Amino acid sequence: MRKRLGRPWLWLALLVVLIVFPFLEPPIFYMRLVSTILLFIVLAQSWNIIGGYTGYISFGHVTFFGIGAYVAALLFRAAGWPPYAAAVPAGLAAALFALIVGFPTLRLRGPYFAIATLALSLVVEVALANLPFTGSGEGIVVRGGMPFTRMALEQAFYVCYLALAALTVGAVVWMERSKFGYGLRAIRDDQDAALSVGVSGIRLKLVAFALSSFFAGMAGSIYAHRAAYVSAPDVFTLDISIKSLVYAVVGGSSTVAGPVIGSVLMELLDIGLTTSVLGQIRIDHIVFGVLLGIVVLAAPRGIMGLTSR
C-alpha cells in the first residue's frame, strides 16, 4: 500500500496557517488550545513510533515526558536555560534512559512490555519525587527566562510546540518510507519472521524506543517551562500515558496522519466535554475509554482505517 501523504499541498497549507496563526494575535484561549493540541500531537506521534509502527504498546509514555520535564527544570535551576535550549538535552536524557531500560524490557512480549512500562512510570515517578536534588516532593519552580508580555509568552510557547510537532511528524514521515520503518513494521507483524530475513530485532526496537522517548522528552521540557512548576505527581500522570495511547490508536496507529487527527479530534472532544454541562460528571475519560474499546473491537486501524477503505 503505497501510502503517499495524501495531498502534500494540504499539509503545507496547514503548516502555513499554523505558522501565521499566533502572529495574528488571536485570543489567548485559542492559542493555548492549539498549543495543547500540538503538544498531544507530539506525544501521540512519538508514542506511535514504538506503539504503532513497532507494535510494542507502551502504557508508560509519560515516563519520558516526565524525565524531559525534570531535566529542563534542573537545567533551569542550575544554569537558567530557557526551553528551546533545554529541549535537546532533555530529549537526549529521555532517550538515554529509554535505551537503558529498553534493553531488558523490549525482550518482553506485548502485554508484559505494556505492564512493565506502566510499572516503570510508577517507579520513576516515585524516584523523582523523592530524590533530594529534585525537590523532595516539593517540585522545582521554573519561572522566568522567557518574554514577559502574555501574548509574547504564548506566542513563544506556541512556536516551540509547533516546531516540535512539525519535527515529530516529519520524522515519522521519513521513517515510514525508510528501511528502518519497514524493518519496524516487519517486527510488528511477525518478529520471528523478521528475524529470519535478517532484521536485527533488538537493535531496531531500541532505536525506535529511544526515538519515541526523545520526542516525548523534548515535549516535557517545553511543558516544564510552560507550567512553570515541575513536581512528580503532577507531571507523571497516568492521564498523559493514556492520552498518548488513546489519541494515537483512535486516530490510527501505524499511520502518519492518525495521531494528528486523533489528537485534534480527541482533544477538542475533551475540551468540549469538560467545559460543557457534561463536564460536571467527568464524562470525558469515560468517552475515551469507550472510544478505545470501540476501536479495538471494531476498527483496529482507527479513524484512518475507516477512511482508507
Next chain:
Amino acid sequence: MYALPAVGLSLIWGVMKIVNIAHGVLALLGSYVALTLFRSFGLDPLLSAVLMLPVFFVIGLLVQRTLVRPIVSQPEISSLMILFAFTIVLENVITRVWTGDFRAMTPSYSGVSFGFAGANLSIVRTITFAMAVVAVFGLDAFLMRTYTGKAIRATAQNQAAAMLAGIDTDRTGLIAFGIGAALAGVAGVALGLIYSFHPSVHILWVVKSFLVTVLGGVGNIRGAFAAGLLLGIAESFLGTYVSFRWVDFCIYGLLLLVLLVRPHGLLRGSGA
C-alpha cells in the same frame, strides 16, 4: 492480603492467557459497593463480601462475553487494550458516582485488636486473612475436585489438547473469568476494610497483584497465595525501615525486576 486479588488474576491469566488489567478496578468497585451497603444499609462488609460473589461472577461473565471473547483471535495485546479501556471507563464511572474523596470502611470492629501469642493483631486483618484463606482453599478445592475445575486447569495447561478432550474451552474461559471477577469483588471488600481507597488506587492494586501473580507463578493458585502473604509481610517490614514513600518504589522496582528476569510463558520455544 494481596493474595486474594492475585489469586483471581492468576486464574484468569492462566486460563485465558489474558492479563486482566481491569482486575484492580473491579476490586475497587467491590470496595465502593460494600461501602455504600455499609453506609446506607448498615450491612456489614463481611456479609457484603458474600453477596459480592455471585454479583461479580455475573459481571465477570458479562465482561468476558462482550469485551474479551470477540477478540480472542487477535493478538494478546488487544485484550489488554480492551480491558484497559474498560478500566478507564469504570474508574471514571466510580469517580462520578462516589466522588474522588478518600474513603474507608469502618465497621465497629475496625479499630479493635486483640492479643494473640504475644502479638497485637487487628481484628480486621485477621478476618480478611481468614477470608483470603477460605477463598483460596475453596478455589483450590473447586479446581481439584470438580469437573469444571479440572476442565479449567486442563485448558490452562494446553488449550488445544483440552479441546480435543471434549472440553468446551470457550465456556471454561468464561467461567474462569467469572470466578476471577468474583474474587476481585471480594478482594475489594477486604482491601477496603484495611486500607483507605480512592478512585485511582486500583492501578496500585493491580500492579501489586500482578507482582504476586508473577512471583507465585502464573496460573498457580497456591503459589499466588504464598506470594501474596510474602508480599504483605515484606511490605509491613519495609515500612518500618524505609520511609513510606520509598516502599512503593521498592514494590514497583521489584515488579520490574521480576518481569525482566523471569521468563514466563514467553520462551517455551514453540517456534514455527
Next chain:
Amino acid sequence: MSALLRAERLTKRFGGLVAVNAIDLEVRAGEILGLIGPNGSGKTTLFNLIAGVYRPDTGSLVFSGRDLAGLAPNDVCRLGIARTFQLSRPFHGLDVLHNVAVAVLYGNAGIGAVRAAETEAERLLEYVGLGPSARAPVSRLTLAQRKRLEIARALATRPKLLLLDESMAGLNAGEIVSAIDLLRRLRQELGLTLIIVEHLMQVIMGVSDRIAVLDAGVKIADGRPEDVAHDRKVVQAYLGAKYAPSGA
C-alpha cells in the same frame, strides 16, 4: 565434496523431551536433501536449530566453516541460510512487494535503498510467478501464492542454503507440479542447496538427491531415495507404508 552444513551429535531437549537426539547430518553444496519422518520426529526442531531459533544443548553445527551454535536468527540469515515456515508467516501490514523488499533490505543483497529494494523485490516476485500480485495486500493471496511469497522472501536474502518447511502442504496437484519445478530451478539456476521437509512421499522421493529419515529425534536412515525407501527401519517407522521413488 565438502559439506556445506555439518551437524554432529546435535541434541535439543525441552524439559524431559529429547526432540533432537545426537543427530549427525551432512549437507553437500548444491544438493537437495529431503528430510522425512513421522510427526513429532524432530524435523521442525532441527530446522529451528539450524536457523538459530533454538540453541543446541550439545553437539556442533557448522556452516561453511562457521559455527552456528548460539547465533541469533538474523545473524544466521546473514551467513547465508534462509528458511520458510511451515504455516506461512507473511507481514500482514505490508503489501506483497514490501514483504519481499524488507528481506532485500535486511538480507545479504547489499541493497540499502528502499527504491532499489522494491525493484529487486519485483524481480524476485516475477521469478516465483507472483509478479501481478506485487501491490496486493497479503490477505488476497491464495495458499499456493503465500507459499511462493515465503520462498521469494527467503530468496531475497541471497542465501546459499534454503530450508523449506512443508512448502507444498495444502497444494493441489497442479500447484504441486509448479512447486516442484520451482525447486528444481532454485537449484539449477540459482545454485542453491536445499533441505526440504515434506509429507508427500512421491514428491520428496522424486525431487531429492538424498533422503534423511528421523524418528523420535533420531536419524534412522540417510541415503539415496531408493535405498531409504526399502530400509526396514524406515518402513517400520511409517507403519508399513511403502513408497518406491517415482521416475526421475
